[in-house]
Amino acid sequence: DLEQLIGWLQNHGVTHVAMESTGVYWKPVYYVLEGYFELLVVNARHIKNVPGHKTDKKDSEWIVKLLLSGLLKSSFVPEATIRFARTLFRHRKKFINQRSRAKNRLQNILEDANIKLSSVVSDVFSKTGLAIIEQLLAGVVDPWQLANQARxxxxxxxxxxxKSLHGRFSDQHRFMLRMLMDSIRNHNRSIEELEVQLEQVVSPFVQELELLQTIPGVSKIASIGIISEIGVDMxxxxxxxxxxxxxxxCPGNNESAGKKMSSRVTQGNKYLKTILIETSWASSHTLxxxxxxxxxxxxxxxxKKKAAMAVGHDILNAAYHILKDKTPYREPKLRQEIIDQRRxxxxxxxxxxxxxxxxxxxN
Structure with missing residues (x-):
């Protein structure tokens, strides 16, 4: 039916097609029509009709009126390669979150067994922690035998x-521990495979990736994430x-009758925002x-939270000019003057x- 839609629209002299960005349901239509028409994917919140007139047919008629009046603002839809990179990167993030939840559940199992490994080992999944977990799975429960795995x-x-390993580790705990460790290993493999695939997909953008990594705090994976969200065409x-x-x-604008309301940051792209916040934390540790x-x-x-958001804004601003001008990051010329003025x-x-x-x- 979608393939027939192309011919039907062309026979009626259609040049522009607008649609709501409803979940993932717009994607099949967009991918089929891409290259044949000028496509506009519009945020549903920006095209609300008068209350009491809500049907699919009336919604379509309303979108047509807005399109003919030039009142529609299209959402940013990147090219196919960037879209695939975006899908891979977001899946990677979801697997990382799932792995984190599995790690938290595993630590809860250890706590339930009165094994206080986290009170001595800063990272339960370090070499020492993993060696102790493997011994527990193998049936070893003697505290000193477990402690001999220290690195x-x-x-x-x-x-x-x-002392921290003197607990009550039962077969039920071992069963749950094995399941969670299998889950963590599977997630590790999936994340590694996604990263390999990601590097292949973004290989045409090696120059842009290297330029983005000149920004303090921006790692290779962060640069891939930035490009997967905003593309390379500024x-x-x-x-x-x-x-x-x-x-x-950045702060929004909300003013009515001369009174300025809340200007908190807008919702925006949550995936990109997360990347920018993470890179801002990393940049705060640069010398x-x-x-x-x-x-x-x-x-x-x-x-710290507002500082991280402000620095994330600066990093995005730098990324924009780097990708637009194809030049590496340069420390602001007036950096020392700025520091002296701030002091x-x-x-x-x-x-x-x-x-x-x-x-x-x-007084």
């Missing part, structure tokens, strides 16, 4: 480790500000960089605070 710095904590976005607004990493300085200067005044402002703020406290004390 590295934990060798000095064998006595403390043995002509799709009017400016860096439009990209930031689409992504949901002598503008992004690191900006993160800590905001964090001490407004908190001066901070000193002035502290002096005002001290003066205010002195005034309060004298």
């Amino acid at each position: 590295g710095s934990l060798i000095r904590k064998k006595e403390e480790l043995a 002509g799709q976005f009017v400016s860096a500000k439009h990209l930031a607004s689409w992504s949901g990493v 002598n960089t503008y992004l690191s300085f900006r993160y800590y200067s905001i964090a001490k005044r407004r908190g 001066k402002s901070e000193l002035e703020r502290l002096e005002r605070r001290i003066q205010k406290l002195k005034t309060l004390a004298s």
Whole structure:
């Protein structure tokens, strides 16, 4: 039927086709019509009709009226290669989340068996932790035998480790532990396969990936994630500000009758937003960089979460110009001047605070 739709639309002289972005149901229609017509995938929240007129037929007529009036704003739909990379990257993220849940359940099983491994080992899934888990699965329950699996710095904590492993590990616990370990291994394999496939899919964009990795805190997998969400053609976005607004990493505008309402960040692209927040945390640990300085200067005044969002905005802005101009990241020329100015402002703020406290004390 969809193949016949192409001929039917062409026979009626149709050049533009608009549709709601309802879940995944728009995708088969879009993929079939792609290349034959000018396609617009529209956010359903932006085309609501008058209440009381809600039927599929009337919705279609309403969309046609908006399209003919030029009032429809199309959602960003990247090219086929980027779409496939996006699908792979999002599946990878879901598998990572599922693996995290399985790891949490496994730790709950150990706690239920009164095995306090996490109180001594910082990472239960480190070499030492995994070796102990394998011994538990093999039927070993003696605390000292388990503690002998210690590696590295934990060798000095064998006595403390043995005490934490003195629990009541039953066959029921072993059964659940084995199931969860199998699940974690399966997720590890799936994640590795997805990453291999991802690298093959994005291989035409090696130059763009390398350029994005010049941004402090942006790893290889993060650069792949950024490209899978926004593509490499920045002509799709009017400016860096439009990209930031689409992504949901900048404040919104909400004003009525001269009164400014909440301007919290918009929903945007949650997958891209997650990548940007993760890279902003990573950039905060880089030495002598503008992004690191900006993160800590905001964090001490407004908190770490707002600082991470602000730095994520800066990273996206840098990514836009890097992909548009095909040039590597450059530290802001006025970085030292900015640092000096910020320090001066901070000193002035502290002096005002001290003066205010002195005034309060004298009263």
